[in-house]
Amino acid sequence: MRNTESRYDPRNTLNDLTGKEWLKLTKSFFLSEKCADDKAAFGHPAPFLIKDIEKMISLFTKKGMKVLDPFMGSGxxxxxxxNLGRKSIGIDLSSKYKQLAESRFIKKGMKENIDYEYILGDSLEVLKDIDPVDYIITSPPYHNILKNNSKGLRKDASEKGFRSGSRLGVEYYSEDERDLGNQQSFGEFLELFRKIMFNAYNKLNNKKYCSIVISDFTVDKKEVCVQSDIVNLMTKIGFEFVGTMVLLQDNKPLYPFGYPYAFKINHMHQNIINFRKVEK
Ligand SMILES: C[S@@+](CC[C@H](N)C(=O)[O-])C[C@H]1O[C@@H](n2cnc3c(N)ncnc32)[C@H](O)[C@@H]1O
Incomplete structure (x- = not known):
């Protein structure tokens, strides 16, 4: 009988997955998945979920490789x-989020400078001095939407059985003018992001990958195809676009924004926009 078990291919220089595991992760969508260790991250307004990022790291790296997040937030x-035996280096402007991240790292028994490095500062500058990395996964501030859309903090209504309660106010990242979330116009936001990602590109080993997690959003009340702007600026830097995965977030509340006069979309997913560095 033919052996139908999937095997690890010794020619595989990308990851430690078998053929079957690799194939599963080539799907253009997956459902966002929570776990118990995510809870502590919610002191940050927009944290990643651990399982989602594990999927991406397992696809784009091998054990022992180094992952960079230039907007590290909650860690x-x-x-x-x-969790996957990879090393990491992260940067964030906010000492509050660095502290939050470090309290999570301590609980996991993670050792600084062995398992991870977390540098407090402006990515634009800090990236110039770091060692090369094997994969970049990150999510920048979404321009100034935390300030504009009042999507910030909500009262915890979980005891009443609701996902979240009435608005308490808006939490945004900082007042720092170097903060990507504090750029005056969408154009200035894109330009600063391009400069930061150019510095990140220079630190990424050749033939390695970079994933940007971002959704479309509104600028001055108009829907913007942010994905196309990100692909444009990343390809200008030199990255090759290799495809977008849709991270489905089917547990968000629906808002009747334009009802009953006009269609206005409820964003229920993030785009994970993937790139590769291929130097000739
Ligand atoms: C969308 S959040 C990232 C959240 C993160 N993925 C997590 O899991 O918590 C963006 C982060 O970028 C940081 N930030 C904004 N501008 C920055 C800059 N110029 N350099 C470094 N960090 C910056 C903010 O403080 C914020 O924590």
Whole structure:
């Protein structure tokens, strides 16, 4: 009988997956998945979920490789990397989020400078001095939407059986002018993001991958295809676009924004936009 078990291919320089596992992760969508260790991350307004990032790291790296997140926030990328035996380096402007991340790392027994590095500072500058990395996964601030859309903090109504309660106010990342979330116009936001990702590109080993997690959003009340802007700026830097995965978030509340006059979309997914560095 033919052996139908999937096997690890010794020619595989990308990851440690068998053929079957690799194939599963080539799907253009997956459902976002929570786990118990995510809870502590919600002191940050927009954290990744660990399982989602583990999927991406397992696809794009091998054990022992180094993952970079230039907008590290609550530290989820470092935790996902650690869970899979990868190393990580993260940068964030906010000492509050660095502290939050470190309290999560301590609980996991993660060791600084062995398992992870978390540098407090502006990615634009810090990236110039780091060592090369094997994979980048990150999510920038979504321009100024935390300030504009009042999507920030909500009262915890979980005891009443609701997902979240009435608005308490808006939490945004910082007042720092170097913060990508504080750029005056959408054009300035894109330009600063391009400069940061150019510095990240220079630190990514050749033939390795970079994933940007971002959704479309509105700028001055108009829907913007942010995905196309990101692909444009990343390809200008030199990255090759290799496809978008849709991260489905089917548990968000629906808002009747335009009802009953006009269609206005409820964003229920993030785009994970994937790129590769291929130097001739
Ligand atoms: C969308 S959040 C990232 C959340 C993160 N993925 C997590 O799992 O918590 C964006 C982060 O970028 C940080 N940030 C904004 N501008 C920055 C800059 N110029 N350099 C470094 N970090 C910056 C913010 O403080 C914020 O924590």
């Amino acid at each position: 989820t990328t470092a935790i996902a990397a650690y």
